[in-house]
Amino acid sequence: MSTIVYISSNNGLGKSAFEAVTYAKKMGEDVIAVTVGNADSNVLAELGQYGATKVLVDRNANSDDDQQITKVIASAVSSTSANKVVFSHDLIAKAVAPRLSVRLKAGLVAGAISLPSTDGGFSCKVNVFSGKAFGNVTVKTENKIISLLPNSIQPEITGANCSVEDFNGNAGDSKVKVLSTKKPEGEISLPEAELVVSAGRGLKGPENWGMIEDLAKELGAATACSRPVADIGWRPHHEHVGQTGVAIRPNLYIAVGISGAIQHLAGVNGSKVIVAINTDAEAPFFKAADYGVIGDAFDVVPKLVEAVKKFNASNN
Amino acid sequence: MKILVCISKAPDTTSKIAFTENNTKFDENGVQYIVNPYDEWYALVRALEIKETIGGNVTIITVGNTADEAIIRKALAIGADDAVRIDAEPNDAYFTASQIAKYAKENSFDIVLTGKETINYNGSQVGGMIAEELDLPFISLATKLDLNGTTATLEREIVGGVQVVEVSTPFVASCAKGMAEQRIPNMRGIMAARTKPLTVIPVSSNEEFTSYTSYTMPDAKSACKMINPENMDELVALLHNEAKVI
Numbered sequence A: 001m002s003t004i005v006y007i008s009s010n011n012g013l014g015k016s017a018f019e020a021v022t023y024a025k026k027m028g029e030d031v032i033a034v035t036v037g038n039a040d041s042n043v044l045a046e047l048g049q050y051g052a053t054k055v056l057v058d059r060n061a062n063s064d065d066d067q068q069i070t071k072v073i074a075s076a077v078s079s080t081s082a083n084k085v086v087f088s089h090d091l092i093a094k095a096v097a098p099r100l101s102v103r104l105k106a107g108l109v110a111g112a113i114s115l116p117s118t119d120g121g122f123s124c125k126v127n128v129f130s131g132k133a134f135g136n137v138t139v140k141t142e143n144k145i146i147s148l149l150p151n152s153i154q155p156e157i158t159g160a161n162c163s164v165e166d167f168n169g170n171a172g173d174s175k176v177k178v179l180s181t182k183k184p185e186g187e188i189s190l191p192e193a194e195l196v197v198s199a200g201r202g203l204k205g206p207e208n209w210g211m212i213e214d215l216a217k218e219l220g221a222a223t224a225c226s227r228p229v230a231d232i233g234w235r236p237h238h239e240h241v242g243q244t245g246v247a248i249r250p251n252l253y254i255a256v257g258i259s260g261a262i263q264h265l266a267g268v269n270g271s272k273v274i275v276a277i278n279t280d281a282e283a284p285f286f287k288a289a290d291y292g293v294i295g296d297a298f299d300v301v302p303k304l305v306e307a308v309k310k311f312n313a314s315n316n
Numbered sequence B: 001m002k003i004l005v006c007i008s009k010a011p012d013t014t015s016k017i018a019f020t021e022n023n024t025k026f027d028e029n030g031v032q033y034i035v036n037p038y039d040e041w042y043a044l045v046r047a048l049e050i051k052e053t054i055g056g057n058v059t060i061i062t063v064g065n066t067a068d069e070a071i072i073r074k075a076l077a078i079g080a081d082d083a084v085r086i087d088a089e090p091n092d093a094y095f096t097a098s099q100i101a102k103y104a105k106e107n108s109f110d111i112v113l114t115g116k117e118t119i120n121y122n123g124s125q126v127g128g129m130i131a132e133e134l135d136l137p138f139i140s141l142a143t144k145l146d147l148n149g150t151t152a153t154l155e156r157e158i159v160g161g162v163q164v165v166e167v168s169t170p171f172v173a174s175c176a177k178g179m180a181e182q183r184i185p186n187m188r189g190i191m192a193a194r195t196k197p198l199t200v201i202p203v204s205s206n207e208e209f210t211s212y213t214s215y216t217m218p219d220a221k222s223a224c225k226m227i228n229p230e231n232m233d234e235l236v237a238l239l240h241n242e243a244k245v246i
């Protein structure tokens, strides 16, 4: 039996692609990566280093059309007699994995955070209640699909580049026409980021975000914000984290001037380490944080930026 | 335009999360249910706005039991025309999606909308599954939806950016922030909701692909270590040496 990993390769290969292949490899069967679009074969071959034995590319399918991608993966499943499909739980997977679940009659674990356990049935751990608890999802079907939450395992290099083969997945016609694609440049995608610097209403206004961006830049972190900050338009909506925004689980989450309301914590309490900076010693964030600084962001953040600069300089 | 909006119940965002029966069931004791915010704020309100500009009908559908009629009445009070309840307690995304898809197939809608995900199980699965069952295009995580005749232009979130796509009706979309603004039902809406038609239909199949077999709570956090605001070098050193995250 083999395991198929679907890779979104529109923007080259991200860390989440390596995580998904590593995860599939750890499941113990032959790993075949599948992608669509026109990524460079030399780049795709790197998936071999993480455990793929080959990469199948359908260069005719539209990488923005979930219906076409679904058909390509289904063809790959039948031609390789795979019984498991792994995705990284990104925006493409959120559209494609449910479709594939219906097409293959395969139960889907959406947002897995652990390798499957096979004692007493096939099950995986996921976040539920927006990160306030964990659930164990048991898949009852013969075929299985797992969509892996980014930053849940570390990519591991175990081998060398693998072969990349053209594949015709019979994607059919595309019913979705892409009119335009806007990508903010130079930013680190929030769900994939290992380090995140986030700020809230305590910053008083959008003009004060310079120091937050400086801190993020020094750390190599992505920026995020609380909901009211996105609602009033101080920051773009895609930065809004929490129960009704993006749920993230970076290694480090630094919260500046955010009170720590339950709906905010729901989206960030999967972070490995949390630092809270707040003037109010009673702010609820301190109950969820590992490190706390009681102080004014306008004093503390510039000092922290300097300290990180010093650290970076001495580590180079 | 005939629009079908899928709504789900979800525990109020401040609910205490706990489990019973040896951690196999969500403890509903004292939990207040609301309409899942994505379904209500974005999918339903955008459907109503479309109806208000070009005419049509907005039907809401939920898979749920009698107790869920409270959230159905809320959605009707906000302005939906009629409602369908498929009589079952859903435990699996495929189970839910297949019931809704069957109804949608039999009653042919131009647009089927869901919320981005529910705030309790966060699966983001039902919309895509309905689309596959109906063999329709699916625009996931749409933040904008405009119609011109039978052509729809939608914006959707892509990794770190925004994409504009065009599809023809019929299609399925899941709705995220940006799509519309929350509406508070008024007294007239609440009164009218009482007499709007609600059809209850039995389940069509019991097929499930997955089930939640147990739950666990995160480990309690150890106490927060306080750092002197004058000493950010110490914080950086702790993040490096102790937490090992930088």
Ligand SMILES: Cc1cc2nc3c(=O)[nH]c(=O)nc-3n(C[C@H](O)[C@H](O)[C@H](O)COP(=O)(O)OP(=O)(O)OC[C@H]3O[C@@H](n4cnc5c(N)ncnc54)[C@H](O)[C@@H]3O)c2cc1C
Residues within 6 Å of the ligand: A199, A200, A201, A202, A203, A225, A226, A227, A228, A229, A240, A241, A242, A243, A244, A245, A256, A257, A258, A259, A260, A261, A262, A263, A264, A267, A277, A278, A279, A280, A283, A295, A296, A297, A298, B013, B037
């Ligand atoms: C259904 C529902 C869903 C929601 N979903 C979300 C969600 O997804 N994400 C989300 O974030 N919120 C969400 N909320 C809102 C949430 O309840 C809070 O209102 C929100 O998180 C508060 O944002 P804030 O911490 O930035 O602002 P505030 O609550 O105003 O807190 C500002 C903080 O900054 C501190 N401060 C002030 N000045 C300074 C300074 N100079 N230096 C340092 N600290 C300072 C204050 O002490 C305070 O703690 C939701 C609410 C509801 C009802």
